[in-house]
Amino acid sequence: MRPPNPATAETGTPGPAMPRLFLRFGLLGAAQLAGSALSFLTAVIIIRVGGAAVFGQVSVGLSVLTYALLITNFGTDISGVRLAAASPERIGAMLPAILLMRMVLAGLAFALIVLLAPVLAPDPGGRTILLILSAGVFASALFPAWLAQGVENIRVTALCIFGPFALTFALTAGAALGAPSGEAFAASRLTADFLIAFAVLLWARQFFDGSDRARIRSAIGDLAGQSAMIATSELVRGLAFLSDVLIVSFFFQDSTVGHFSAAYRIYLLLVAVAAMYSIVLFPRLSRAARQGRQELRAELGSTLLWTLPPTAVLTLVFILLAPWALPLGFGADFGAAVPALQLLGIAASLNFIHRNYSRTLIALGLARIDLHVKAAVTFAGILLKILGTRQWGITGTALALVASEAILLVWLGWATHRRLRAEAAR
Numbered sequence: 001m002r003p004p005n006p007a008t009a010e011t012g013t014p015g016p017a018m019p020r021l022f023l024r025f026g027l028l029g030a031a032q033l034a035g036s037a038l039s040f041l042t043a044v045i046i047i048r049v050g051g052a053a054v055f056g057q058v059s060v061g062l063s064v065l066t067y068a069l070l071i072t073n074f075g076t077d078i079s080g081v082r083l084a085a086a087s088p089e090r091i092g093a094m095l096p097a098i099l100l101m102r103m104v105l106a107g108l109a110f111a112l113i114v115l116l117a118p119v120l121a122p123d124p125g126g127r128t129i130l131l132i133l134s135a136g137v138f139a140s141a142l143f144p145a146w147l148a149q150g151v152e153n154i155r156v157t158a159l160c161i162f163g164p165f166a167l168t169f170a171l172t173a174g175a176a177l178g179a180p181s182g183e184a185f186a187a188s189r190l191t192a193d194f195l196i197a198f199a200v201l202l203w204a205r206q207f208f209d210g211s212d213r214a215r216i217r218s219a220i221g222d223l224a225g226q227s228a229m230i231a232t233s234e235l236v237r238g239l240a241f242l243s244d245v246l247i248v249s250f251f252f253q254d255s256t257v258g259h260f261s262a263a264y265r266i267y268l269l270l271v272a273v274a275a276m277y278s279i280v281l282f283p284r285l286s287r288a289a290r291q292g293r294q295e296l297r298a299e300l301g302s303t304l305l306w307t308l309p310p311t312a313v314l315t316l317v318f319i320l321l322a323p324w325a326l327p328l329g330f331g332a333d334f335g336a337a338v339p340a341l342q343l344l345g346i347a348a349s350l351n352f353i354h355r356n357y358s359r360t361l362i363a364l365g366l367a368r369i370d371l372h373v374k375a376a377v378t379f380a381g382i383l384l385k386i387l388g389t390r391q392w393g394i395t396g397t398a399l400a401l402v403a404s405e406a407i408l409l410v411w412l413g414w415a416t417h418r419r420l421r422a423e424a425a426r
Contacts, residue, residue: 021280022306024154028276031158035165036269042169043265045176046185047330052258054182056249057126059261061133061186063245064113064120067235071109072102072137075230076223077146078282078362083226084150085283086290090219092209095147097219102141109137125182132186139193144204149279156203157279163199167192229367236375240404243382248397251389260394262330263341270318270348277307278355285363293364297420300360307356311349318345336394343398350405357412361419369415377408 047055076098084091113120113134121127148156171188175181211219245264249257281303288299322342326334361370381404388396 021284021303024152024280025277027154028158028161028279029273031162032273032276033269035162036272038165038169039269040265042165042172043262044330045172046182047258047262049176049180050182050185052255054185056255056257056261057121057123057129057182058133058185059245059257059264060121060126060249061130062189064130065133065136068109068113068134068137069140070231070234071112072106072140073231073234074101074105074224075227075232075234075367076101078230078234079223079227080146081150081279081282082286082363083223084147085152085286088151091147091151091207093211093215093219094223095144095204095207096211097216097223098144098146099142100216101220101223103138106137106141110134129182129186132183132190136190136193139190139197142201143193143197144200147204147207148200150283152280152283156200160196160200161276163196164192167195226367229371230362233367233371233374236371236378240378240381243385244397244401247382247385247389248394252393256394259334259337260340260397262326262334263337263344263394263398266325266341267344267348270345271351274348274352274355277352278359281356282359282363285359289363289365293420296360296363300356300416300420303356304353308353311352315345315349318342339395340398343395343402347398347401347405350402350409354405354409354412357409357416360416361412364419366419369419370412373411373415374408377404377411380404380407 043055046058050058080094080098083094114131117127117130121130143160145157145160148160168189171192172185175184175188178184245257245261248260252260285296285299288296319342322345323335323338326337326341358370358374361367381400384400384403385397388400390396392399
């Protein structure tokens with residue numbers, strides 16, 4: 001089966017016009033915002049019913065799960081999109097190949113978490129929460145969100161984004177009314193992940209074409225080769241996200257971890273909304289890369305020209321509104337995390353900008369460069385976070401994150417433009 005490419009079918013060009021790109025970004029961004037609003041309500045329920053300590057335990061468990069998902073996905077969420085956009089005729093073999101790869105990796109990731117659980121969560125209650133949440137790696141293995149993105153099915157992609165938030169909120173609210181405990185909240189998240197995974201997998205059945213074992217094995221080989229560098233880069237980058245909450249948890253009590261986690265959730269919301277732009281932009285970059293370096297350079301310049309000014313304005317607005325966001329959403333005592341939240345807003349903007357360069361390098365087939373840059377900055381950033389947290393508390397953690405994102409932006413931007421100039425000179 002060769003699914004139609006809506007971009008080329010409608011315009012006859014390698015991709016949609018920039019206004020259409022922003023329309024798709026707006027739709028997915030709205031889905032992310034709506035889902036994240038429910039996520040915030042879910043966090044409020046956990047905090048109000050379970051307290052800051054339980055919320056801190058759940059946050060640690062979710063941080064570990066987020067990193068474990070990078071192992072499970074093994075870069076196939078990016079390489080799958082790239083291959084589906086550039087070679088849709090291969091989807092029939094890619095789909096079972098990715099499912100098989102992910103299920104094996106999910107088992108390995110979960111086993112590793114079980115072994116490390118006493119270290120990651122010394123408290124028995126927190127350990128149980130961690131293990132329940134970590135079982136979500138198997139739901140992720142079955143979740144073909146990459147396919148919806150690769151064939152540019154906006155409706156299913158929006159469901160992949162909004163669905164888990166909506167179900168988690170509904171199940172968490174039910175748990176709060178019936179069995180309000182950290183374990184029940186974790187089980188709500190796990191159940192929601194599996195329900196959405198199965199729903200999207202049923203939609204994906206139409207793309208199975210009965211590929212034989214030889215084609216599936218070939219697809220696994222191709223995916224493993226293309227995904228290895230991407231996976232390593234994502235694992236390294238995920239370490240940066242995982243380290244923020246964990247570093248704070250090593251220095252402070254659960255209540256302080258809960259305060260920082262509330263601010264960090266807002267930061268993750270901003271990063272998640274920015275990621276929606278990467279979702280709609282990456283297939284376009286991949287097609288431009290196949291046409292030639294000049295087309296890709298023009299594509300990159302166009303997206304930066306359209307996005308940098310509004311990013312700067314929105315960042316300033318966020319900094320001004322931050323003093324009201326935390327106390328209003330979580331309670332007056334969370335005002336202590338306002339300076340950290342303002343810095344995290346700046347870090348989210350820097351993250352959005354350097355994603356453009358990162359995806360351009362991957363579209364060029366240069367995931368190795370992306371990996372080298374992210375690895376160097378991530379490990380240096382962890383050291384900065386440890387020093388900043390010891391010196392200035394959670395504000396120091398956020399300040400170190402801003403410094404790391406700024407360095408990453410400059411380095412990735414330099415590497416991307418250098419490579420594009422070198423290719424153009426050939």
